[in-house]
Amino acid sequence: MHGRVKVKTTAQQEEEKRKEREKKLKIYVAARDACFSKRTDGVLDEEALQLTQQLLSSNPDFATLWNYRREILMHQETIKDEDEVQNIYEAELLFLESCLKVNPKSYGSWHHRSWVSARLPRPDWSRELSLCDRCLSLDDRNFHCWDYRRMVVRMSGVPVDKELEFTDRLIGSNFSNYSSWHYRSTLLPLLHPESPEPPSPCRQPQSSPPPSPQTQSHRVCEEQLLKEYELVQNAFFTDPNDQSAWFYYRWLLGRAEREEMISCVYVSREEERVAVAFSRPVNAQSVGLFLVLDGQPQRVEWRSVHPRFKQSPVWICDLPPGTINDISNEHNLTVHWTEKHTHRDCALYTGRTESWCRDTATDQELFRSELSVEKTSVLQSELQSVNQLQELEPLNKWCLLTIILLMRALDPLGYEKETLAHFQTLKEVDSMRSAYYNDLCSKFMIENTILKMEYAEVRVFSISDRNLTTLCHLDQLLLVTHINLSSNQLQRLPPQFAMLQCLEVLEADNNCIENLEGVYHLLRLEEVSLRNNKISTPADLKPLASCRKLKRLDLRGNPVTQSPDVESELSELLPSVTDLLL
Amino acid sequence: MGTQIKDVIIKPDAPSSLLLDKHADYIAAYGSKKDDYEYTLSEYLRMSGIYWGLTVMDLMDQLHRMNRQEIVDFIKSCQHECGGISASIGHDPHLLYTLSAVQILCLYGSVDEIDVDKVVEYVKGLQQEDGSFAGDKWGEIDTRFSFCAVATLSLLGKMDAINVDKAIEFVLSCMNFDGGFGCRPGSESHAGQIYCCTGFLSLTGQLHQLNADLLGWWLCERQLPSGGLNGRPEKLPDVCYSWWVLASLKIIGRIHWIDKAKLRGFILACQDEETGGFADRPGDMVDPFHTLFGVAGLSLLGDDQIKAVNPVLCMPEDVLQRIGLQPDLLS
Numbered sequence: 072m073h074g075r076v077k078v079k080t081t082a083q084q085e086e087e088k089r090k091e092r093e094k095k096l097k098i099y100v101a102a103r104d105a106c107f108s109k110r111t112d113g114v115l116d117e118e119a120l121q122l123t124q125q126l127l128s129s130n131p132d133f134a135t136l137w138n139y140r141r142e143i144l145m146h147q148e149t150i151k152d153e154d155e156v157q158n159i160y161e162a163e164l165l166f167l168e169s170c171l172k173v174n175p176k177s178y179g180s181w182h183h184r185s186w187v188s189a190r191l192p193r194p195d196w197s198r199e200l201s202l203c204d205r206c207l208s209l210d211d212r213n214f215h216c217w218d219y220r221r222m223v224v225r226m227s228g229v230p231v232d233k234e235l236e237f238t239d240r241l242i243g244s245n246f247s248n249y250s251s252w253h254y255r256s257t258l259l260p261l262l263h264p265e266s267p268e269p270p271s272p273c274r275q276p277q278s279s280p281p282p283s284p285q286t287q288s289h290r291v292c293e294e295q296l297l298k299e300y301e302l303v304q305n306a307f308f309t310d311p312n313d314q315s316a317w318f319y320y321r322w323l324l325g326r327a328e329r330e331e332m333i334s335c336v337y338v339s340r341e342e343e344r345v346a347v348a349f350s351r352p353v354n355a356q357s358v359g360l361f362l363v364l365d366g367q368p369q370r371v372e373w374r375s376v377h378p379r380f381k382q383s384p385v386w387i388c389d390l391p392p393g394t395i396n397d398i399s400n401e402h403n404l405t406v407h408w409t410e411k412h413t414h415r416d417c418a419l420y421t422g423r424t425e426s427w428c429r430d431t432a433t434d435q436e437l438f439r440s441e442l443s444v445e446k447t448s449v450l451q452s453e454l455q456s457v458n459q460l461q462e463l464e465p466l467n468k469w470c471l472l473t474i475i476l477l478m479r480a481l482d483p484l485g486y487e488k489e490t491l492a493h494f495q496t497l498k499e500v501d502s503m504r505s506a507y508y509n510d511l512c513s514k515f516m517i518e519n520t521i522l523k524m525e526y527a528e529v530r531v532f533s534i535s536d537r538n539l540t541t542l543c544h545l546d547q548l549l550l551v552t553h554i555n556l557s558s559n560q561l562q563r564l565p566p567q568f569a570m571l572q573c574l575e576v577l578e579a580d581n582n583c584i585e586n587l588e589g590v591y592h593l594l595r596l597e598e599v600s601l602r603n604n605k606i607s608t609p610a611d612l613k614p615l616a617s618c619r620k621l622k623r624l625d626l627r628g629n630p631v632t633q634s635p636d637v638e639s640e641l642s643e644l645l646p647s648v649t650d651l652l653l
Numbered sequence: 654m655g656t657q658i659k660d661v662i663i664k665p666d667a668p669s670s671l672l673l674d675k676h677a678d679y680i681a682a683y684g685s686k687k688d689d690y691e692y693t694l695s696e697y698l699r700m701s702g703i704y705w706g707l708t709v710m711d712l713m714d715q716l717h718r719m720n721r722q723e724i725v726d727f728i729k730s731c732q733h734e735c736g737g738i739s740a741s742i743g744h745d746p747h748l749l750y751t752l753s754a755v756q757i758l759c760l761y762g763s764v765d766e767i768d769v770d771k772v773v774e775y776v777k778g779l780q781q782e783d784g785s786f787a788g789d790k791w792g793e794i795d796t797r798f799s800f801c802a803v804a805t806l807s808l809l810g811k812m813d814a815i816n817v818d819k820a821i822e823f824v825l826s827c828m829n830f831d832g833g834f835g836c837r838p839g840s841e842s843h844a845g846q847i848y849c850c851t852g853f854l855s856l857t858g859q860l861h862q863l864n865a866d867l868l869g870w871w872l873c874e875r876q877l878p879s880g881g882l883n884g885r886p887e888k889l890p891d892v893c894y895s896w897w898v899l900a901s902l903k904i905i906g907r908i909h910w911i912d913k914a915k916l917r918g919f920i921l922a923c924q925d926e927e928t929g930g931f932a933d934r935p936g937d938m939v940d941p942f943h944t945l946f947g948v949a950g951l952s953l954l955g956d957d958q959i960k961a962v963n964p965v966l967c968m969p970e971d972v973l974q975r976i977g978l979q980p981d982l983l984s
């Protein structure tokens with residue numbers, strides 16, 4: 072189905088071809104039917120091996136025939152001695168080699184080879200490894216062969232450092248080899264882990280599953296990282312347009328995995344409500360979350376901030392009525408996350424209407440620790456060399472993006488201006504992906520604004536006139552009371568917006584907002600200004616009906632103001648609003 | 654030395670409008686050449702072939718032109734004692750074709766024509782201790798089969814038959830440095846595999862486990878100057894990869910990260926004006942596989958001449974609404 076070029080033919084050629092195909096069809100159907108009828112009759116002889124071989128050599132994707140061959144081979148195992156079995160299986164490997172030469176990307180052939188290799192009485196893994204070498208020298212991106220190689224390596228206990236050397240060789244002969252870079256990303260953390268555990272020089276056969284971001288740390292020790300930087304720099308200085316090396320470099324620069332924890336506990340006396348933020352989305356109903364108030368375990372029902380989320384970084388619960396509403400009482404609250412053996416305390420003092428306990432984004436170095444190597448000097452010299460490359464290649468998008476990432480790791484606020492300028496160039500040189508760059512730039516500007524807010528120790532989040540196209544990190548804004556998003560390019564306030572549990576005033580004038588799904592159950596929200604947006608029908612304002620304290624709503628300059636009866640419809644939908652501007 | 658970008662050039666006379674009638678005729682005629690050599694050679698995937706043809710016909714609102722009774726009878730005759738379904742009569746059952754068969758029966762609203770409990774038993778029986786799924790009793794392991802298993806069970810409303818937590822654990826163990834997924838733990842990322850794994854995580858409610866920004870970047874970098882998308886770095890663009898990348902981007906809420914107009918141009922250029930149907934690339938031979946993914950891709954891009962397609966199951970949305978299945982998408 073792939074890569075068959077259509078060629079123009081005359082009627083006569085067409086007729087000849089038709090005849091030829093008809094002949095081939097007859098032969099094929101006869102062989103197939105012979106195979107099927109033998110199998111139905113339970114025949115497991117060598118003639119059947121011959122017949123299936125004939126069909127499979129031209130059509131290796133005919134999976135059922137491989138199955139039949141396996142049945143025959145397993146039968147032969149029971150009637151022949153070990154040497155004969157060894158011979159039969161070696162012949163099978165030879166046949167497979169010829170199949171793979173013709174069709175090196177057949178799932179069926181590769182799987183059958185794995186199956187045969189595992190059953191061979193005396194396997195010869197070094198031969199299998201050299202088969203992989205030869206196959207990869209013909210096509211160094213054949214993922215079937217790479218996967219087979221990994222199986223051989225695992226079965227025969229090839230040391231990890233030998234495999235790393237293998238990728239050295241491949242990358243040395245051709246930097247543009249994504250498959251090799253990928254393989255390095257799985258080998259390096261095994262060979263040079265960052266954790267204090269002793270490195271295992273040799274992976275045992277049938278050992279634990281290979282690494283992944285989920286099963287073990289992907290971080291690499293610093294000494295090795297420096298060597299790796301050098302290798303990648305060689306690659307992208309040699310060929311700055313080769314994406315493989317840049318993808319790999321971004322991984323090397325990757326952020327450390329965040330510790331799983333409760334990042335914030337917030338309690339409100341008036342609403343008798345607790346909100347909990349986690350460092351990653353969870354399902355609080357199933358992770359063993361429980362709440363202790365003044366030493367008494369409480370039966371509470373956790374719910375995510377929006378019905379759309381089964382997994383969320385922010386969860387809320389209501390305390391039993393009357394438990395904390397007396398302002399002259401002091402309360403101590405603890406939220407336990409039993410699955411992770413962690414908890415967070417929060418004290419609500421006499422006379423206070425609310426309280427919280429948290430790690431701030433600045434405490435956690437949330438946006439700064441983008442890089443694995445914390446040492447500024449290393450990053451500085453990385454930035455210098457990539458800057459050098461950029462002077463030679465001013466319009467290279469990979470280079471520009473990498474500079475942005477390095478600048479963010481070093482000093483996100485200090486480099487803000489340069490970052491914005493680089494984003495501008497990026498959008499021009501790679502216009503197909505301008506929406507990606509817009510969203511990434513929005514993310515970085517939001518991170519900067521969060522940092523500024525935290526340094527200023529305020530609960531006001533203001534990010535107007537920044538060309539924002541998307542909102543993110545909203546779980547970091549749990550405590551924010553005032554938000555100003557005016558004069559951006561937002562199209563919606565997404566469900567995540569409902570994480571702003573303390574929000575009182577929302578300003579989002581001069582955007583293109585048409586969807587308000589996330590302005591949902593914000594119990595403190597009093598003022599909403601949405602001038603000059605794209606809200607078109609009263610139904611679009613439905614989520615606001617769940618914000619019971621809403622008093623002031625400014626909708627001037629929205630299409631909805633033109634719809635007939637808008638005033639009466641809205642007064643019915645939003646009875647709490649006393650100040651409606653249309 | 655500098656790498657040349659591998660890409661195709663779209664000729665100025667390439668088709669630039671959608672030839673729906675021709676595609677419908679092409680698919681309607683395809684199944685009638687049963688004694689054709691090429692057709693016979695592809696018997697080992699017949700069930701999927703029928704799914705591709707019927708789905709694209711349904712997306713074009715032409716399903717009535719296909720022979721429903723004949724197809725349902727064929728599926729019934731392909732269900733084996735073990736519950737699994739084969740590509741064709743005389744072939745062995747496999748998860749790939751079990752899913753295709755269930756998808757076809759959903760299009761026709763007639764899953765009860767087969768023994769559903771046995772299908773569920775079959776799928777369940779293929780789950781391994783580590784949570785992965787074998788494609789059939791011969792033990793090939795692949796994240797594609799994890800997708801086939803949960804997609805089949807979701808369509809049948811029987812997800813609880815398997816160990817979902819273990820299945821998730823396995824798929825997540827196949828996540829790579831670039832945020833993508835391969836066939837097995839340690840395998841290189843590949844757009845087809847990413848489609849299967851994001852689809853799997855959607856059906857199991859685990860999309861939050863993805864690094865959507867990183868994966869989305871890798872996916873949108875698949876778009877080449879011709880507008881077409883490839884399946885891995887440094888590969889040629891292809892209509893089927895365009896679908897897998899596009900559907901994955903849709904699932905993770907980042908479809909706007911590619912240039913939609915350019916992709917539409919590429920897909921349209923892969924049509925064959927004479928015969929109808931889509932090829933992998935402009936100027937190649939057409940087939941039902943690329944015809945489905947061409948039309949489905951255009952649907953995801955918002956073409957209103959085509960029914961809305963679901964990015965996770967590659968089936969018309971109205972069919973899934975009928976079943977009451979709404980896979981998660983990131984917003």
Ligand SMILES: [Zn+2]
Pocket residue numbers: 073891892893894933943
């Ligand atoms: Zn293709």
